[in-house]
Amino acid sequence: MRQQDPVSKLVFELSKLPGIGEKTATRLAYFILKQDTSYAQSLSESVLNAKTKIALCSNCQTFTDTDPCRICSDHTRVPALICVVEKPSDVFSIEQSSRFPGLYHVLHGTLSPLDGIGPEDLKITELLKRLETMPASSEVLLALNPSVEGEATTLYLTKLLKMLPGIKITRLAYGIPMGGRLEFTDKQTINKAIENRMEIKSQ
Amino acid sequence: MRQQDPVSKLVFELSKLPGIGEKTATRLAYFILKQDTSYAQSLSESVLNAKTKIALCSNCQTFTDTDPCRICSDHTRVPALICVVEKPSDVFSIEQSSRFPGLYHVLHGTLSPLDGIGPEDLKITELLKRLETMPASSEVLLALNPSVEGEATTLYLTKLLKMLPGIKITRLAYGIPMGGRLEFTDKQTINKAIENRMEIKSQ
Numbered sequence: 252m253r254q255q256d257p258v259s260k261l262v263f264e265l266s267k268l269p270g271i272g273e274k275t276a277t278r279l280a281y282f283i284l285k286q287d288t289s290y291a292q293s294l295s296e297s298v299l300n301a302k303t304k305i306a307l308c309s310n311c312q313t314f315t316d317t318d319p320c321r322i323c324s325d326h327t328r329v330p331a332l333i334c335v336v337e338k339p340s341d342v343f344s345i346e347q348s349s350r351f352p353g354l355y356h357v358l359h360g361t362l363s364p365l366d367g368i369g370p371e372d373l374k375i376t377e378l379l380k381r382l383e384t385m386p387a388s389s390e391v392l393l394a395l396n397p398s399v400e401g402e403a404t405t406l407y408l409t410k411l412l413k414m415l416p417g418i419k420i421t422r423l424a425y426g427i428p429m430g431g432r433l434e435f436t437d438k439q440t441i442n443k444a445i446e447n448r449m450e451i452k453s454q
Numbered sequence: 455m456r457q458q459d460p461v462s463k464l465v466f467e468l469s470k471l472p473g474i475g476e477k478t479a480t481r482l483a484y485f486i487l488k489q490d491t492s493y494a495q496s497l498s499e500s501v502l503n504a505k506t507k508i509a510l511c512s513n514c515q516t517f518t519d520t521d522p523c524r525i526c527s528d529h530t531r532v533p534a535l536i537c538v539v540e541k542p543s544d545v546f547s548i549e550q551s552s553r554f555p556g557l558y559h560v561l562h563g564t565l566s567p568l569d570g571i572g573p574e575d576l577k578i579t580e581l582l583k584r585l586e587t588m589p590a591s592s593e594v595l596l597a598l599n600p601s602v603e604g605e606a607t608t609l610y611l612t613k614l615l616k617m618l619p620g621i622k623i624t625r626l627a628y629g630i631p632m633g634g635r636l637e638f639t640d641k642q643t644i645n646k647a648i649e650n651r652m653e654i655k656s657q
Contacts, residue, residue, distance in 0.1 A: 256518075256519055256524060257500065257503045257504040257507050257508055257519050258504055258508065258517055258519075258546070260500045260503070260504070261500040261501060261503070261504040262546075263500075264493075264496055264497045264500045264501075265497070267493065267497075268482050268485060268486075269481065269482070269485050270478070270481070271482075275473070277543055277546055277547075278472060278473070278543065279471050279472070279474075280504060281517075281541070281542060281543040281546075282471060282472050283471075283501060283504060283505060284504060284505060284508055284517055284542070286505075288505055288506065290467075290470065290505075291501050291502055291504070291505030291506070292502065292505075293467055294467045294468070294470075294501050295498045295499070295501040295502040296498070297460065297463045297464040297466075297467045298464060298467075298486060298494050298497050298498040298501070299494055299495065299498040300460045300463070300464070301460040301461055301463070301464040301483060301486060301487060301494070302486060302487060302489075302491055302494030302495075303491065303494070304460050305460055305461065305487055314461060314484075314487055315459075316459055316460050316461075321459065338484070339484060339487070340480055340481065340484040343461070343465075343480055343484075344480075
């Protein structure tokens with residue numbers, strides 16, 4: 252079939268998505284064709300809405316359709332606790348746990364000298380500016396991924412933030428994932444889990 | 455995040471697709487956000503176009519935006535050879551091999567008494583009607599999937615088509631898939647491959 256017909260065009264567009272090959276794209280396209288028109292309409296609208304209505308929050312730099320974003324303008328949240336993450340989807344991941352009471356700051360990347368990404372390419376200036384107006388005894392939780400770049404960024408930010416008085420710097424705990432099994436856990440994680448072992452307190 | 459914001463809405467719509475869970479949907483949504491607006495636009499348009507401009511070809515019953523479809527109206531194709539398939543995506547799969555010179559007929563399902571799908575629910579009447587006007591010595595290639603339902607449908611159609619004079623009925627060859635390995639091939643396939651073994655002719 253030529254690329255001009257609507258089905259092939261849809262397969263072509265879908266196969267640009269990450270992890271979606273031509274076979275999966277074909278399956279998805281035919282699934283969309285089999286559904287009611289209402290599904291195609293709402294999918295189509297939500298793709299366009301998400302892209303056109305979304306900008307960066309001027310405060311925390313995450314993707315948002317309102318400025319400041321819903322999280323930054325939520326007055327039930329703790330303003331003295333900022334969780335620094337790599338990308339907007341990390342905000343989404345942490346929000347799903349419903350356990351984090353504070354605000355976020357999205358760096359939009361990690362330091363990576365090999366890729367030519369330095370501190371000036373990340374939203375670090377914006378973070379420092381926010382910290383200037385923070386209440387006393389604030390906490391910054393560095394929640395970057397435990398990759399080489401994530402670790403380097405954590406180290407860089409720790410050094411930078413230590414120069415600001417009265418700010419507590421924390422990081423996520425490392426250990427065996429919940430539901431994980433020792434036999435399937437890599438050495439480094441086991442090492443970290445032993446290193447950070449916790450006392451069982453009698454209740 | 456609440457379902458009303460555009461990103462969560464997009465994740466929600468994407469996660470309705472088959473094989474796409476919430477995690478993958480989130481990854482896809484953030485990928486779309488990171489691309490140029492032009493991608494979101496063309497993806498959005500192609501979803502809607504595919505659904506609204508597509509109908510069934512009055513001849514072969516496949517999904518098409520023109521009636522008759524591009525394949526049925528292609529005069530370089532052999533009209534005396536019809537390949538019967540289960541669903542429109544099978545037409546797409548066979549077309550990609552670029553080896554089939556004939557036309558198609560899509561049944562839109564297979565016989566499945568347990569699910570209450572009988573011959574009247576498939577496009578069999580339309581197939582018989584097409585065969586009435588077929589040239590002499592036509593061939594019908596039954597290309598249904600080798601599942602229980604596919605086999606039952608092949609058997610049913612074979613009996614039905616044998617009553618029509620001058621029509622050759624064929625089916626796809628079964629055997630070891632190209633690039634496949636004996637050690638990973640199931641017993642039934644090996645049995646079929648031995649049963650249908652072919653003579654190697656000296657060239």
